[in-house]
Amino acid sequence: MKKIFILVLGFYAMNTFAQKTIHLNKYLRSNIGTITLWDSETTRIFGITDALAAQPEIPAPTIICNEGDTVIINALSISQSDHHTIHLHGLDVDTRNDGDPMTSFFLQHLQDTTYTFVAKHAGTYVYHCHVGDVVHVQMGMYGLIIIRAKDGVKTAWTNGPAFDKDYGWLTSEIDKSWHDTIPQHDPITDKLIIPKYVPDYFLVNGKSHQQIWADTLIQINATVNRPTYLRLCNIGFSDNQVIFPKGLNATIIASDGRPLPGKIRTDTVVVSPGERYGVMMVPDKLLSDSITVNFLSLNTNVIQGTEKVPVNITKSSTIKVNSGKEPSILIFPNPTNDQISIKTNENITDVTIQNMLGQIIYESHLDIQDSNAVISLHGIKSGIYIINVQTVNSTLVSKIIFQEN
Amino acid sequence: MLINFLFMLQQKFKKQIIAPLAILISLSGFLQSANALQLHKRLYINNGTFTTVDTLQFPYYSFNGSKNYSPTNEVINMRSNDTLVITVINNDTSVHGFMVQGYSMASIQLNPKDSFQKKLTFSKEGVYIFYDDFQYPLNRYMGLGGMICVNNHKNTKNFYWNLKEHQKTYNKDIANNLNVDWSTYYPDYFTINGKSYPDLQNDTTARVLANVGDTVYIFIANSGQSKHSIHFHGFHSRVLFSSANYIQDNTIKETYPLNSMQCVLLEMIPDKVGLYSVHDHNLVAVSGGGKHPSGMFIIMKIQ
Numbered sequence: 001m002k003k004i005f006i007l008v009l010g011f012y013a014m015n016t017f018a019q020k021t022i023h024l025n026k027y028l029r030s031n032i033g034t035i036t037l038w039d040s041e042t043t044r045i046f047g048i049t050d051a052l053a054a055q056p057e058i059p060a061p062t063i064i065c066n067e068g069d070t071v072i073i074n075a076l077s078i079s080q081s082d083h084h085t086i087h088l089h090g091l092d093v094d095t096r097n098d099g100d101p102m103t104s105f106f107l108q109h110l111q112d113t114t115y116t117f118v119a120k121h122a123g124t125y126v127y128h129c130h131v132g133d134v135v136h137v138q139m140g141m142y143g144l145i146i147i148r149a150k151d152g153v154k155t156a157w158t159n160g161p162a163f164d165k166d167y168g169w170l171t172s173e174i175d176k177s178w179h180d181t182i183p184q185h186d187p188i189t190d191k192l193i194i195p196k197y198v199p200d201y202f203l204v205n206g207k208s209h210q211q212i213w214a215d216t217l218i219q220i221n222a223t224v225n226r227p228t229y230l231r232l233c234n235i236g237f238s239d240n241q242v243i244f245p246k247g248l249n250a251t252i253i254a255s256d257g258r259p260l261p262g263k264i265r266t267d268t269v270v271v272s273p274g275e276r277y278g279v280m281m282v283p284d285k286l287l288s289d290s291i292t293v294n295f296l297s298l299n300t301n302v303i304q305g306t307e308k309v310p311v312n313i314t315k316s317s318t319i320k321v322n323s324g325k326e327p328s329i330l331i332f333p334n335p336t337n338d339q340i341s342i343k344t345n346e347n348i349t350d351v352t353i354q355n356m357l358g359q360i361i362y363e364s365h366l367d368i369q370d371s372n373a374v375i376s377l378h379g380i381k382s383g384i385y386i387i388n389v390q391t392v393n394s395t396l397v398s399k400i401i402f403q404e405n
Numbered sequence: 406m407l408i409n410f411l412f413m414l415q416q417k418f419k420k421q422i423i424a425p426l427a428i429l430i431s432l433s434g435f436l437q438s439a440n441a442l443q444l445h446k447r448l449y450i451n452n453g454t455f456t457t458v459d460t461l462q463f464p465y466y467s468f469n470g471s472k473n474y475s476p477t478n479e480v481i482n483m484r485s486n487d488t489l490v491i492t493v494i495n496n497d498t499s500v501h502g503f504m505v506q507g508y509s510m511a512s513i514q515l516n517p518k519d520s521f522q523k524k525l526t527f528s529k530e531g532v533y534i535f536y537d538d539f540q541y542p543l544n545r546y547m548g549l550g551g552m553i554c555v556n557n558h559k560n561t562k563n564f565y566w567n568l569k570e571h572q573k574t575y576n577k578d579i580a581n582n583l584n585v586d587w588s589t590y591y592p593d594y595f596t597i598n599g600k601s602y603p604d605l606q607n608d609t610t611a612r613v614l615a616n617v618g619d620t621v622y623i624f625i626a627n628s629g630q631s632k633h634s635i636h637f638h639g640f641h642s643r644v645l646f647s648s649a650n651y652i653q654d655n656t657i658k659e660t661y662p663l664n665s666m667q668c669v670l671l672e673m674i675p676d677k678v679g680l681y682s683v684h685d686h687n688l689v690a691v692s693g694g695g696k697h698p699s700g701m702f703i704i705m706k707i708q
Binding site for chain 1: 633636695698
């Protein structure tokens with residue numbers, strides 16, 4: 001009897017541990033918020049923050065939980081005049097928790113509520129404001145939701161394929177004219193008047209161009225023959241054509257929070273507005289390349305913008321990316337007006353220098369079995385560049401500044 | 406042939422069970438064949454005007470079941486292996502064509518007042534777009550695209566969404582035989598079955614009204630020019646048929662991107678009551694004449 005009791009207690013404890021209730025605070029803000037774009041322009045945004053004192057950012061903080069968890073979001077609107085909600089996109093919640101003002105309720109300034117969901121299926125989802133959604137989403141009120149497999153196991157879904165690490169890319173665009181003059185209500189029809197949408201900034205997790213190259217949470221750093229899982233989610237108003245370089249061996253295995261009935265091996269995935277895809281990558285060789293994200297008009301299929309995200313595949317997992325702390329690879333002088341020297345404690349294999357548009361202006365697969373290299377920058381225009389130094393076991397991605405004499 | 410084969414088996418193995426089995430299978434095949442229907446459908450190519458949610462008007466065409474113009478294209482329902490005898494009558498004053506997406510048939514040109522008859526049979530449940538392929542894509546863009554819905558199940562609740570979008574100046578230019586530049590296409594009206602929200606709520610063929618546990622079939626065709634990414638609140642659905650990229654049969658999703666001329670048939674079994682929106686997640690398409698909300702937005706009611 002005692003044994004049975006202990007067994008039951010143990011089972012109960014395991015269950016309690018496995019399925020937890022997570023309480024989150026979300027502040028819905030449209031009265032403050034500014035971001036700096038890749039070209040140093042700043043623009044007005046709305047946002048969803050975790051703390052009252054926090055400044056809105058694009059995207060909003062990612063919600064992460066495990067399958068089986070119950071998530072309770074305490075939402076407070078601080079918006080002066082705008083109304084807000086949180087729509088739990090793809091989580092199949094009931095009308096009360098759906099955050100759609102057309103079927104449920106919205107929050108006025110200083111009103112609060114709770115939104116609850118049970119994380120039934122491991123996968124990738126998104127939350128966003130659904131009030132005047134065309135404007136409030138454009139203004140930045142969105143974030144990822146990642147439901148991990150039961151107990152947080154590193155698999156794409158419970159008992160699904162395993163991965164070493166995963167990345168979440170939430171893609172979107174900005175039409176700066178909408179941010180400069182935020183579309184307003186027509187008082188007669190009680191509808192939003194929306195201008196023509198012509199996006200001029202294209203974002204991966206709120207970043208573009210060199211901002212991406214400096215963000216170690218976006219760029220893919222992985223190991224040969226080890227699976228890396230990429231979660232793609234498009235919350236913009238354009239198609240995303242995601243093109244993987246050869247050698248990554250990309251396979252689509254999931255979409256919209258469910259496994260696909262059959263895997264799709266491809267080098268290109270098109271993610272449409274509101275969709276999510278899970279892509280497993282098992283690189284079979286060393287790579288220092290980039291994944292291309294084209295943003296295409298849904299009306300003309302014309303590419304409106306392109307972003308490139310660096311991919312570094314190394315032999316081991318000892319990837320060292322420049323964080324400003326005791327680098328094992330030194331690049332000097334920086335800034336420079338002539339040449340740069342690279343000094344490492346391993347043999348250098350590849351060096352690539354790209355401009356801020358992602359164009360390669362210098363590339364060398366070095367035969368030298370040396371831990372030192374000198375690269376002349378003569379002929380290059382003044383500006384900021386991204387250097388990618390690959391050694392036998394490490395990769396360094398860093399900014400260098402070149403100033404012509 | 407099957408009976409002969411089974412008879413041979415019976416002779417060889419002397420199994421008494423083979424003969425009754427042969428009769429059963431043979432009878433089943435006979436009944437299936439006997440149940441296959443021949444359906445007759447007339448389609449009139451009509452010329453009219455489209456009235457937007459904000460009461461603007463522009464030229465439009467439609468495939469209708471009579472000579473009376475309506476901006477809503479016909480939906481033809483049939484079962485697989487039924488024979489559809491379709492008669493297309495050009496009720497307009499200009500030349501038109503007729504084609505069925507994915508169906509092996511020769512292109513047809515119909516002069517004014519001409520008619521054309523064709524027998525069609527589909528082996529697979531799904532959605533197939535019939536359209537005007539003359540001066541493609543102009544006549545199809547101007548409205549001439551309808552749906553053939555193949556469904557073998559009797560106890561399903563069926564709804565039909567024919568997606569289109571319109572740039573009013575393009576309709577006027579095409580009607581006046583002027584060139585349009587598709588590389589600068591920017592539609593300003595978005596419709597399902599020729600209607601936008603809130604008018605769409607009154608379309609009983611489009612608005613899902615069902616009970617918890619019902620098997621709901623939603624036939625969706627994009628006969629417009631743009632891509633539309635249709636997102637469901639509240640429910641994932643199972644794909645029974647798809648001509649869309651990456652969307653395989655039996656995929657379970659809640660957002661369905663459809664390129665021009667792509668279709669899906671979805672099976673949704675609601676598990677909770679309430680009101681749930683469905684809309685294009687290109688949120689610009691949830692507008693009409695530059696005002697939001699309107700366009701491709703509809704609210705399902707589950708009770």
